[in-house]
Amino acid sequence: MELFDRVKEQAKKRGITLQTLAERTDLSINSLYGWKNSMPSADKLKKVADYLDVSVDYLMGRDTSEMQKLDPEEDKLVVMFRKNTADMDDEEKQEFNESLDKLMSVAKDLFERDKKKK
CATH class of the missing domain: 1.10.287 (Helix Hairpins)
Known part of the structure; x- marks a missing residue:
C-alpha cells in the first residue's frame, strides 16, 4: 500500500473525506492527490499524520503498526x-x-x- 492509500484509508476509518482532511490540515485536495505520484514535504506529511493520529513512518510504509489502536x-x-x-x-x-x-x-x-x- 502506498502513501496516498494509507492516508485515504485512515481518513475513511475516521469518518472523514479527503476534502475534509485537506481543509482541516490547511492543504489542498489536489496536494493530497498529488501524493499518489510524488512525496510531500516533511511538514505537510507531519500535519496529516498528526491529524490522523498515526506516525509519519506508518504513512510512509516503514512501520506497519498504527500509532495507537483504539476499540x-x-x-x-x-x-x-x-x-x-x-x-x-x-x-x-x-x-x-x-x-x-x-x-x-x-x-x-x-x-x-x-x-x-x-
Whole structure:
C-alpha cells in the first residue's frame, strides 16, 4: 500500500473525506492527490499524520503498526471530538475538554442511578 492509500484509508476509518482532511490540515485536495505520484514535504506529511493520529513512518510504509489502536467505540469518540473541535485553538479545545469531562461525569451518575432503579 502506498502513501496516498494509507492516508485515504485512515481518513475513511475516521469518518472523514479527503476534502475534509485537506481543509482541516490547511492543504489542498489536489496536494493530497498529488501524493499518489510524488512525496510531500516533511511538514505537510507531519500535519496529516498528526491529524490522523498515526506516525509519519506508518504513512510512509516503514512501520506497519498504527500509532495507537483504539476499540471502535473509542475511535468514534475521537472522530466526534475532532469534528467538534476542528476550528478551535488549543486553549478552546482545553476548555471544551473540561466541559466535556463535567458533562460525562453527570451522564455517568445518571446512568448509574438509572441502572440501580432497574
